[in-house]
Amino acid sequence: MPKDAFALTGMSWRHRFSFQRSLAELLGKRWMEAVVPCLLLVGVLAYFGVTADGFLTLDNASTLSQNFAELGLVALGMTIVLIGGGIDLSVGAVFGVVNGFALIAFRLLGWPVPLVVVAAVALGALLGSVNGVLIAYAKTRPFITTLVTLLAYRTVAEYIDTMYSPRMATTTRIDPLWDLLGAGRLAGLTTQFVLLVVVALVVHVLLSRSRWGWRITAIGSSRTSARRAGMNLPGITFSTYAVAGALAGAAGLLTASRLEQSSASTGLGMEFAVLTAVVLGGVSLAGGRGTAMRALIGALAVAAISQGLTLQAQPRHLYSMVLAVILLVFAAADLKWGKNRGKAIQKIYMAPGRFRLRASPDIYQPGGVWELNDRLTGAQAIGLGELDGPEDVVLDERGRLYCGDRRGWLWRFDGPDAPAELVARVGGHPLGLVIDKDGNIAMCVAGMGLYGITPEGQVTPLATDVKRTWYRINDDSAIRLADDLDVAADGKIYFSDASTRFDGDEYFLDLIESRPNGRLLRYDPDTGQTTVVLRNYAFPNGICVSHDGASVLINSSNLYRIDRFHLAGPKAGQLEPFAENLPGIPDNINRASDGGYWVAFAGMRTPVWDLAISMPKFRRRMVKELPFDEWLVPNLNTSCVIKITEDGQVVESLWDGQQKDHAVITSMREHDGYLYLGGLTNDRLGRIALPQHGIPARAGSERVVSTS
Incomplete structure (x- = not known):
C-alpha cells in the first residue's frame, strides 16, 4: 500500500476532497456522452411504468426483451x-x-x-453484400442505393x-x-436476449x-485521410454492409421462430425505428462516432416505447409520431449537451x-546566506546555439555530458568544448536524466513516462503506466508528468510524477x-514493474537518493520544501x-561531493x-474570467542554486x-570539480569551477580544485 503524503501539505482535511473536481472528472468520462440517451431511457421506462398497466410485470419484461433483441441486432448492424x-x-426489407x-x-x-440458421444469416449477408458491391466498388451513393434495394427487397418479401x-x-x-430460438430460455x-448480449x-x-x-x-471520420494511410476503403466498406445484412438476417430468423408467421408487412418501417434508435444512442449520421452499447441504449428506448404504446392500446400510427417527436427533442437536447459539456x-x-x-524567509539581509551575488554570471557556455531548453544534465564515467531539449532530442558532448552529437530522438520533452546501473541513460519524458537510452541511441520505454487506483474517478494509470529521477544502490529507479491530472505542457496549471x-x-x-511508493504529494519535482542510500529526498515545488522518504532503517x-x-521554488536536487546537496531554484x-x-476562490475566478x-x-525566472547540508541547513x-x-x-550536476547548469528555457548549458572549500569561485576563474 503506497504511503499518503497529504498530511504534510498543510491543507485541512475538509479541503482534501472537492465536489467540483469530482464533477469535472465525471463529465470528462467518455461514457458521460451517453447521459442524455440514458436519461431518455429512464424517462421512457418510468413513464410507461406509471401509465401502462402491466408494463412492469415479468411477462412484459420477457416480451420486451425479445422485441429489444430483434431490434437491437439490426441496430448493431x-x-x-x-x-x-x-x-x-434496406435493413427492414432484408x-x-x-x-x-x-x-x-x-x-x-x-x-x-442448424442449416436454417446458417442459411438465414448467409442470405442476410448476401443481400447486404449487394449494397456493399454497389456502394464500395461501383461507387454509388449509399442513400440512393439502399433506397433502391429497399424497394427491390420489399418486392421479394x-x-x-x-x-x-x-x-x-x-x-x-x-x-x-426451433422452439428454443423462439420461446426458449437460457439461464432464466x-x-x-442472450444472443443479443453475445453479439x-x-x-x-x-x-x-x-x-x-x-x-x-x-x-467514417475522414475517407481522404484513411485512403492516404493506405487503407483498403472498398473492402472495409463492403464488409460493413455484409455484416449489417447478416445481423438483419439473424433478427429476421429470431422473429420467424418466435411468431411462426410471415407477411408482406414484416419489417415494414423498421429502418426508421432503427435509425431513430441509433441516433438516440448517439451514433453520428456523419460517421466516425458511435459505440455498440450506446446503440443498444437507443434500441431499448425505442422497443420500450413500442411496447408501452401497445399496452396502452394506442393506435399504431401514433408510434411513428412519438418516435419523431422524441427524436426531435433528443436531437436538440443532445446538441446542447455536446456543446456545453466541454465548456463546463x-x-x-x-x-x-x-x-x-x-x-x-527574509533573503535581503546583507551578508546573509541569501545575499545576491554573481557567482554564476559568465559561466562557460556549452552547446550555445544548438540546444533548446536543456532541463537537466548528467555525465557518465568517461566524462561525457548528456542533456535533452524541448524538441525531444538527447545530445552528447565528449567535452565542454566538443561539438554536440545527437544521440537519439525520444519524441517527448526530456526532463530528468541519470546514468543507471548498466551505464545507460534513464530519462523522464514529459507526457510519456520513464525511458531508457543506450549510449548508441537505442530508445526503450521502461515505465509508461502503473496500476490504476480503483477508487479514483480520474484514471491515474498513465504517467503524465515524469520530471526527475535517481538510481538507488540496488538499481531501482525512483522518479516523480508531478501531476496525475495535467500533462507536461500544462505543468503551470x-x-x-x-x-x-x-x-x-x-x-x-x-x-x-512500476509501483506507486508515495501518493498525494504536492508537485514532486527533484528526486535524489541520499548519500547513504537509506532515503530519497523529494522537492515539493508547490510547498517550497524538501522532504525525506526513508527506504530502510527503523x-x-x-x-x-x-x-x-x-x-x-525548488526544482532538481543532486548530491554534492562534500556530503551535502545542490538544489536549483526555478523561481522565487x-x-x-x-x-x-x-x-482558492480568487484563483478559480481568475482562470474562468481572464484570458x-x-x-x-x-x-x-530566477537564476539560483543553493547548497544544503545533510541535516537540511542552507x-x-x-x-x-x-x-x-x-x-x-x-x-x-557536480562532476570533477565543476558544477554544470541546466535550464528549462535556456539555449545552453553552463559550467563553473568549484574551489576546494565548497564556496564557488567567481564564474570564469581559472582556479579549479577538485572536491571529489
Whole structure:
C-alpha cells in the first residue's frame, strides 16, 4: 500500500476532497456522452411504468426483451455502417425477406434447424453484400442505393407472402431447437436476449479493439485521410454492409421462430425505428462516432416505447409520431449537451486548493546566506546555439555530458568544448536524466513516462503506466508528468510524477491549482514493474537518493520544501520534513561531493503569489474570467542554486545576478570539480569551477580544485 503524503501539505482535511473536481472528472468520462440517451431511457421506462398497466410485470419484461433483441441486432448492424460513413435503408426489407425464407426452409422444405440458421444469416449477408458491391466498388451513393434495394427487397418479401403464405398456414412442424430460438430460455433469460448480449459484446470488441473496427472509424471520420494511410476503403466498406445484412438476417430468423408467421408487412418501417434508435444512442449520421452499447441504449428506448404504446392500446400510427417527436427533442437536447459539456469541464476542471504557508524567509539581509551575488554570471557556455531548453544534465564515467531539449532530442558532448552529437530522438520533452546501473541513460519524458537510452541511441520505454487506483474517478494509470529521477544502490529507479491530472505542457496549471496531485514512483529493472511508493504529494519535482542510500529526498515545488522518504532503517516508509519554508521554488536536487546537496531554484516566492495560494476562490475566478496570458502565475525566472547540508541547513547560495546567460536554472550536476547548469528555457548549458572549500569561485576563474 503506497504511503499518503497529504498530511504534510498543510491543507485541512475538509479541503482534501472537492465536489467540483469530482464533477469535472465525471463529465470528462467518455461514457458521460451517453447521459442524455440514458436519461431518455429512464424517462421512457418510468413513464410507461406509471401509465401502462402491466408494463412492469415479468411477462412484459420477457416480451420486451425479445422485441429489444430483434431490434437491437439490426441496430448493431446499422451502427457499423454509420460509423463507417454509410447508411443502410434496406435493413427492414432484408429482415422481412429472411423472415419469410426461414419459415419456408423450416416448415416447407424441412431443413434441419442448424442449416436454417446458417442459411438465414448467409442470405442476410448476401443481400447486404449487394449494397456493399454497389456502394464500395461501383461507387454509388449509399442513400440512393439502399433506397433502391429497399424497394427491390420489399418486392421479394411481397412475392414470398403471396406465393408461400397459404401453404405455410396449413403446415406445421415441431422442433425443440426451433422452439428454443423462439420461446426458449437460457439461464432464466430469453434466448433472443442472450444472443443479443453475445453479439453486442463481439461487436463492441471488434469496433473498439480490432484493426477492422479502428479502420471503420477512420474511414467514417475522414475517407481522404484513411485512403492516404493506405487503407483498403472498398473492402472495409463492403464488409460493413455484409455484416449489417447478416445481423438483419439473424433478427429476421429470431422473429420467424418466435411468431411462426410471415407477411408482406414484416419489417415494414423498421429502418426508421432503427435509425431513430441509433441516433438516440448517439451514433453520428456523419460517421466516425458511435459505440455498440450506446446503440443498444437507443434500441431499448425505442422497443420500450413500442411496447408501452401497445399496452396502452394506442393506435399504431401514433408510434411513428412519438418516435419523431422524441427524436426531435433528443436531437436538440443532445446538441446542447455536446456543446456545453466541454465548456463546463473547462470551467470547473481546475479546482484550486488552499495551502497554509508560513511567511517567506527574509533573503535581503546583507551578508546573509541569501545575499545576491554573481557567482554564476559568465559561466562557460556549452552547446550555445544548438540546444533548446536543456532541463537537466548528467555525465557518465568517461566524462561525457548528456542533456535533452524541448524538441525531444538527447545530445552528447565528449567535452565542454566538443561539438554536440545527437544521440537519439525520444519524441517527448526530456526532463530528468541519470546514468543507471548498466551505464545507460534513464530519462523522464514529459507526457510519456520513464525511458531508457543506450549510449548508441537505442530508445526503450521502461515505465509508461502503473496500476490504476480503483477508487479514483480520474484514471491515474498513465504517467503524465515524469520530471526527475535517481538510481538507488540496488538499481531501482525512483522518479516523480508531478501531476496525475495535467500533462507536461500544462505543468503551470497544476502549480495554479496547488493540490497534492503528484506521486513518487519506483521502477524495478529486474522485474520491469512500476509501483506507486508515495501518493498525494504536492508537485514532486527533484528526486535524489541520499548519500547513504537509506532515503530519497523529494522537492515539493508547490510547498517550497524538501522532504525525506526513508527506504530502510527503523523509519522505513515514513516521510518527514528535510528543509521547510524555502524562499524559492525548488526544482532538481543532486548530491554534492562534500556530503551535502545542490538544489536549483526555478523561481522565487513573491508576496502576491503567497497570498493567492491562500485564496482558492480568487484563483478559480481568475482562470474562468481572464484570458490565459493575463493569469497570475508563480515566478519562474530566477537564476539560483543553493547548497544544503545533510541535516537540511542552507549554507550558501549561488546567483546569476544579471540573468544574462541563465535566465532559469532548473538543474545542476557536480562532476570533477565543476558544477554544470541546466535550464528549462535556456539555449545552453553552463559550467563553473568549484574551489576546494565548497564556496564557488567567481564564474570564469581559472582556479579549479577538485572536491571529489
